[in-house]
Amino acid sequence: MKPVRLAAAATLALPRWAIFGLGLLYILPGLIGRDLWKDDAASFGIMWTMAHGSVSDWLLPNVAGLPLADEGPLAFWLGAICIKLFGWLLGDVMAARVSTIGIFVLGALSVWYTAFHLGRRPDAQPLRLAFGGQPEPDDYGRTLADTALLIYLGCLGLLLNSHETLAVTLQGSLLAFFLYRSVRYVEAPSLGNAGLIGLALGALTLTRGWLPPCTLALALFLCTRFLDLPAARTLRDLGCAALVALLIALLWIVPAATLRPYGLSPVDSWMAWNVSQIGLPSLHSLKAFFKVGIWFFWPAWPFAIWAIYAWRRQRRLLHIVLPLSFAGALTLLILCDPAPESGDLLKLLPPLAIMAAFGLPAMKRGTINAIDWFSVMVLTMIACGLWLWWWATLTGWPAQLAKNAARQSPGFDAEFGVIAFLVAAAATIGWFVLVHWRISRQPAVLWRAVVLSSGGLILFWILLMTLLLPQFNYSKSYNHVAQQIAAKLPEGGACILTNVGPAQRASFAFYGGLTFAGFGAEQCNLLLLQDSMDLRDDGEIAQAFRGKQWALLWEGRRPSDPDERFRLYRRVK
Template identity: 30%
Template structure:
C-alpha cells in the first residue's frame, strides 16, 4: 500500500559499506551462463554464426553473407570482433559459435562498465552500481545480452555515448574521443539510423544550459572527426568490393528501422512499441518515471536532463520507425536505467516493498517451477508433470549434466542468502530483482540447456540432409523458398551448395510444408520437438511422381 510520510519523518537512507567485488561477481554470474555449450539458436544466432564462419574460413571481411546472399541488416563490426576471437579458438578445438559468443560477453561487460561510469558521473559515488543493477534487471536484456548477435552493440554504444555526454563539460577532448568511438561502433556495427539517433540526442543537449558552452561543441566536433572518416572506409570498401551489395545496403538497410534511403519506412503498426516496452524495460520503466517525478525540482540539472531527453527522443524515434522489433528498444534501456537510479533512494516504502515482494515471488516461483520440471523429467514424478514436460520433446533422452546441476544448486542457495541481507529498501528491491533475474537465467541454463539445445538447434536436421546428399557431390540445392533459419543452418553446419539466385541449374529443391501430388521427396526432417509444426522436404525437381522414403 502506498502511504504518505511527511519529509520530516522520513528515514534518511543510509548507504552501507559495499564491496565492489560483489557487484563484479553478480555481473559475472549474469554474463557467463549460456555463452558456451550450445548450438546457434533460432531466431538470431544462426545468421551471425554463418557470417562469422564465412569470415573465419574465407577471409573476405568486407561483406557479411551466408549461402550466396549478402546479409547487411547490421554493419560488420560485431562479425569482425567475433571472427577475431573465433579464429584462434576454433583452431584449438572450440566451436566457432561458442568462441564467437564470448564476444557478446565482452561487449556486455563494456556496456555495464559504461553505464556504471555514467551513473557515477551523473549521481555521485556508489550510484553507478545501482545503474548497473537496474540495467541487468531489465527483462528484455536477458536474451539479447547472451546471444550471438550484433544487437548487443546497441547497448554498449549507447552506454558509452551517455557517459561521454555526461563527462563532456569537464573534459571535452577525452569525452569527445569516447563519444567518437561510441558513434563509430554504431556506424560500423549497427546502422546509420542509430547513429543519427545518437547524434540528435547529443545536439539536443545544446538547448540546455549545462551544455550550452564552447567546450561541448569541441567534444562534438572531436567525435565527428573520429567517427565519420573511419566509418566511411568500410562504406567505400564495400562499394569497391561489390557495388550491387552496396546499393542494396544503401537503399534498404542503411537506416535500420527506417529502411534505407531508397525505401524510407515510417510508422509501424500502432501499439507494438507501447505493448513491448511495458515488459521489455521492466522494472526500469516505472522506476524511471518515479525518478523523474521525485526529482521534478531538479529537472534542469544534468542528472535528469541528459537521460530524460534521451529517453524522450528515443521514444519518438521508435514511434516513427517503420519496422520496430523488440531489440530496437535496447538503446532505451540505458536512459531508463539511469533515471531509475535517480529516484531509487527516495522510493516510497510501500512501492519499494511491493516491487521487492513481486520480484521475490516471480523469480522464486519461476525457479521452483524449473526445479520441479527438471525432477519430473529425470525421475518421472509426479507423473502428470512428467507427461506434460516430456510431451514438449518426446525424443529427448534425459542425461544429468553434473556441472550444470551444481551451478544451479549453488546459485539457488546463494540467492536465498542474498535476499535476507538488510539494505535500504529501494536498493534492496533493485538488488533482489537483479539477483532474481540472474538466478532464473542461471538455473534455466544450468538445468535445461541440453533440452533447449535440442528444441532450438537445426544441427541434426542439417547433418541428416548432408548424409542424404553424400551421393550427389557438387549438386546445388534450390533454397529460394526455404526459411532463412534452415538455409543458414545448412550453410553453417554442412558444406552443401545452396542457392537463392541462379536456381535453374539446381536439380534439388528445399521447401517447408507438405509436398504436392506428383512431387518426389528424397528427404524429410526438422528440429527435434518441433516436427509437427515445422517439417522440411528435399524434392527432386526433375521427377514427376512422389516416392516417400
C-alpha cells in the same frame, strides 16, 4: 528542495568481487553448452562465413552465399575476429560468443561509470543533514553506480538479448558507451571528449545504420542548449565528432562500394534498409512498443518514472536531462519504425537504468519493502516451477506436467547431468542465502531494493541454462536435422539450391557441412526446400524450384516444430 535525504550508512558500496561474480553468473550461462538456436544462428552464420571466407565476405555480410548486408558489418566483424583468434581452442560457436562477453562488459562498465560520474556531481547530492552524517560525493556516486548496474542486469529485455550474437546487442552497449562519453563531454568539454563521442557514433553507424547516431547527436546538442553550454564551442566539438564518425563509417563504405564484392553493392542495400526504418508513427508501432516495453524494461521503468517526478522541481539536472533526452529521442525513433523489433528496445535500457538509480533514493521504505516481497515471492515460485518441470521430464512425475513437457518436445529423452545439477543447486542455495540476508539483516544500503530482483532473475536464467538446456537445444536447434540431411548427400558433397532462411542455412552449413549455391549461376544437382506441412501441392513453391526433374531423397523436420518441413531432392534430368 532536493527529494533525497540519506545517511552515509546507506551508501555502502557492493564489494568488487561481488560485482564481478554477479557479472560472470549473468553472462556465462547461455553461452556455454548452448547450440545454435534459430534466434541467433543467422548472425553466427555471417561471422562464420567471414572467418572462413575471403575479403569479399568481410565487405559483404552473407550466410554461405546469401547476402545479408542490411544492418552493417561491425558486430559480425567482432565475432569473426574472435573465431579467427580463439576458434582453434574453443570451437567456432564459443569463440564467436567471446565477442558477446566483450560487448556485455562494455555495456555494463559504461552504465556503471555513467551513473558514478552523474552521482558525484553537486546537483545530485542528497540534502545535508542537520548534524552531519550525509554521504561523501564519491561514496554516493559508487552506490548509485552499483544500483544502476543491478537495475540494468535485472531488466528482462537485456537478459533475453545479451546472450545472443546479434547486432542489436552491440548497439545497446555502444549506446551505453555514448551516454558515458556524453556525460564526460558535458563535465569537461574538449575536442578529445568530442572525438570519443565520434568514435561511439561511428561504431553505431557500422552496427545498425546512421539513423540512431544522427538522432543521438541531435539530442545531445539540444541537451547542451538546455544546460547552457556555449553554442559555438558545442557546434565545433559536435562537428568534430561527426567527422570522426564519418571517417569510421567510410572504413567500410569506401572499399565495399569500390570493390563491389561478388558483383553486388552492399552499401546500396544498407542505405535502402536505413531508409526503410523511418516513417510516420502509427498505432501499430505504439501498441507494439507498450505491449513489449512493459516487460522488456522491467524493473527500470517504474523507478525511472519516479525519478522524473521526484526531481521535477530541480532545473538543469544532468542526471535527469541527459538520459531523459536520449530516451525520448530514441523512443520517437522506434515509434517511427514501420516494422519495430523487440531488440531495438535495447537502446533504451542504459538511460532508463541510470534514471532509475536516481529515483530509488527518493522512494519510501514501504515501497521498497513491497518490491522486495514481490521479488521474493514471484521469483521463488518461478524457481520452484523450473525445478518441478525438470523433475517431471526426468522421472515422469507429476504426470500431467510430464505430459505437457513431452508435448513441447516430442521425442526428447531427458538425462541426468551431474554438472548441470550441481550448478543449479548451488545457485538455488545462493538465492535462499541472499533472501535470508535481506530479510534478517534489514540492511539500510541503497541497492537493497534491487539486489533481490537482479539475483532472482539471474537464478531464473541459470536454472533455464542448466536444468532445461538439453531440452532447449533439442527443440530450438537444427543440429539433428542438419545431420540427417548430410547423411543423404552423395560422397564428396554437392552443390545445393535452396530457399531456406538465413538461420536454417547457417545451421545446415555449420552442423552438416552443406555447400549451398553461392553468388554465381551454379548448376546444382541437389535441391533443399523449406515449406509448411500444410502445403498439399507445389503451387506455392517458387517457379525456380518446380519441375518433374527433381526426385525426393529425404523429408524431415524438427520434432518440436509441427509446421516447418524440409525436403531434399536430386536432379534426375
